[in-house]
Amino acid sequence: MKKQRMLVLFTALLFVFTGCSHSPETKESPKEKAQTQKVSSASASEKKDLPNIRILATGGTIAGADQSKTSTTEYKAGVVGVESLIEAVPEMKDIANVSGEQIVNVGSTNIDNKILLKLAKRINHLLASDDVDGIVVTHGTDTLEETAYFLNLTVKSDKPVVIVGSMRPSTAISADGPSNLYNAVKVAGAPEAKGKGTLVVLNDRIASARYVTKTNTTTTDTFKSEEMGFVGTIADDIYFNNEITRKHTKDTDFSVSNLDELPQVDIIYGYQNDGSYLFDAAVKAGAKGIVFAGSGNGSLSDAAEKGADSAVKKGVTVVRSTRTGNGVVTPNQDYAEKDLLASNSLNPQKARMLLMLALTKTNDPQKIQAYFNEY
Ligand code: ASP
Numbered sequence: 001m002k003k004q005r006m007l008v009l010f011t012a013l014l015f016v017f018t019g020c021s022h023s024p025e026t027k028e029s030p031k032e033k034a035q036t037q038k039v040s041s042a043s044a045s046e047k048k049d050l051p052n053i054r055i056l057a058t059g060g061t062i063a064g065a066d067q068s069k070t071s072t073t074e075y076k077a078g079v080v081g082v083e084s085l086i087e088a089v090p091e092m093k094d095i096a097n098v099s100g101e102q103i104v105n106v107g108s109t110n111i112d113n114k115i116l117l118k119l120a121k122r123i124n125h126l127l128a129s130d131d132v133d134g135i136v137v138t139h140g141t142d143t144l145e146e147t148a149y150f151l152n153l154t155v156k157s158d159k160p161v162v163i164v165g166s167m168r169p170s171t172a173i174s175a176d177g178p179s180n181l182y183n184a185v186k187v188a189g190a191p192e193a194k195g196k197g198t199l200v201v202l203n204d205r206i207a208s209a210r211y212v213t214k215t216n217t218t219t220t221d222t223f224k225s226e227e228m229g230f231v232g233t234i235a236d237d238i239y240f241n242n243e244i245t246r247k248h249t250k251d252t253d254f255s256v257s258n259l260d261e262l263p264q265v266d267i268i269y270g271y272q273n274d275g276s277y278l279f280d281a282a283v284k285a286g287a288k289g290i291v292f293a294g295s296g297n298g299s300l301s302d303a304a305e306k307g308a309d310s311a312v313k314k315g316v317t318v319v320r321s322t323r324t325g326n327g328v329v330t331p332n333q334d335y336a337e338k339d340l341l342a343s344n345s346l347n348p349q350k351a352r353m354l355l356m357l358a359l360t361k362t363n364d365p366q367k368i369q370a371y372f373n374e375y
Helices: 002-018 030-037 082-087 090-094 113-127 144-154 177-188 277-284 302-313 333-337 348-359 365-374
Strands: 052-059 097-106 134-138 161-164 198-202 205-208 212-214 223-225 232-235 237-240 265-269 289-294 317-322 340-342
Touching: 052 082, 052 113, 052 177, 082 097, 090 097, 090 177, 097 113, 113 134, 113 144, 134 177, 144 161, 144 198, 144 212, 144 348, 161 177, 177 198, 177 232, 205 223, 265 277, 265 348, 277 289, 277 302, 289 302, 289 348, 302 317, 302 340, 317 348, 317 365, 333 340, 340 365, 348 365
Parallel strands: 052 097, 052 134, 134 161, 161 198, 265 289, 289 317, 317 340
Antiparallel strands: 198 205, 205 232, 212 223, 232 237
């Protein structure tokens, strides 16, 4: 209890100290609103030969704080504002003209469809301006890969979009946020980063949003790029070593410009003794799509298959993914005949992103399967 009170007091002081609002997007302060409206304009200190990089902050551990410098798990995510993040890394000014705006300030488990749409629209607006050369999004690591993949499918520009987070809060000894942010700005300003889709930068690695996933609860090397490998490395300079082959950004069928909401897509986890009632509950709650995190190669128990079958008959799209964390889910013929689609190598949480967007275009199972094969 005592520790909790201390944390509340510390957080309150931090709010005052940084002068930042930490409320979600629905309660933006007038200052944040003004920042959100403004497209980066040349400041007195702006250097013409440096790229203009806009940092859009959403919260997470990179904006987290605790009163203890040695604590790396008992902290509050999403409390430090974007201006403080920028001030903490003045070296960024040597490599880019950096400006920031606060989109929201939340732990990434609270990033929802509304925030995703707001972020994607804002990025498209900013990148349409000649004043912005690249975007960095600061984000909690827990759901970072979901936002990254959503942006990979909905940003309509070749300019670099880089998502960055950290595993240690800003107050920790050896916080990884400042170097990750510096590297993210460096990548966002690099001409070679253009046309690669949304990139994720942490721990000196550059990954494609399509393949990157969080694999460890606490360590700084948590992000891995299964199947494909990392796109590049940052060792002072940037080294790109892998091509992006999947369709992304300007080449996708998806656009957020006329979307105010996304169709409800739920994820159901497969396990021994699971039941068809899980599917019934999702359909009853309004799901238009269901991703099934099946065992192995997207397998369903008889009970789950019964539930999935009945959902499909009610017009709900069901996609099989895998709980294994790696590998391709193949379009098994028996499942395909029942219109139970295959996620290819998308994990359940990314399959959900693609299925939400696919359902804004079509309900045709073959067309949706084609999206999963392509993206
Ligand atoms: N819970 C935090 C979040 O996702 C974790 C992190 O940022 O690393 O916001």
